[in-house]
Amino acid sequence: MFLLYFSYSEEEISYLSGKDPRLGDAIRQIGHIEREIDPDLFSSVVHHIVGQQISTKAQATIWNRMREAFDVIDAEHILDAGIPRLQSFGISFRKAEYISDFALKVHTGEFDPEKIRELSDEEAIRELSRLKGIGVWTAEMLLLFCLQRPNIFSYDDLAIQRGLRMLYHHRKITRELFEKYRRRFSPYCSTASLYLWAIAGGALPGMKDYAPVKAAAKSKKK
DSSP: OOOEEOOOOHHHHHHHHHHOHHHHHHHHHHOOOOOEEOOOHHHHHHHHHHHTTSOHHHHHHHHHHHHHHOSSOSHHHHHHHHHHHHHHTTOOHHHHHHHHHHHHHHHHTSSOHHHHTTSOHHHHHHHHTTSTTOOHHHHHHHHHHTSOOTTOOOTTOHHHHHHHHHHHTOSOOOHHHHHHHHHHHTTOHHHHHHHHHHHHTTSSTTOOOOSOOOOOOOOOOO
């Protein structure tokens, strides 16, 4: 299968490195990052709902079952399958309901995935968040890994917060501090996000998380 990856170039790297030498140094050490994308918004929404609150491995297993069962993951195939068959792939009843509701909205024209592409980031996040099972963070990930929007920076993403703490030696990332970095990295926050995720995942050996260590549990009462 031909894979597509989030597209960025020397333009984004040069800009971020010029704005933030510390991030620029990290970028040079890590090198180019390939993060897979799915340009089909319908299948991307379904994929993200499937993956909520389960492991990456479990998500991949369920997704592979669905792709083997359906030639194309679209509204018609989902509606024809029905909730019981969706559950047979390993999807919970609630997630199957969310996916079926989404498919019905697309089928009836209540929700048009193509119109989302025409909206601003803020408008697209607002519209996607109205779908059952889609919150702000999921909407932001859809904008990044489906629509390839260049300026997505999610405060709700704990790995991005961890990457910021590790790279800049912060103990805590407040909203105010987060917005400072958003302004610094804009209009290429999405590329910065790729590198912060990599840092959070251990791409640079020796870096540590400066978040305060939780206090040790109190001794049991005698």
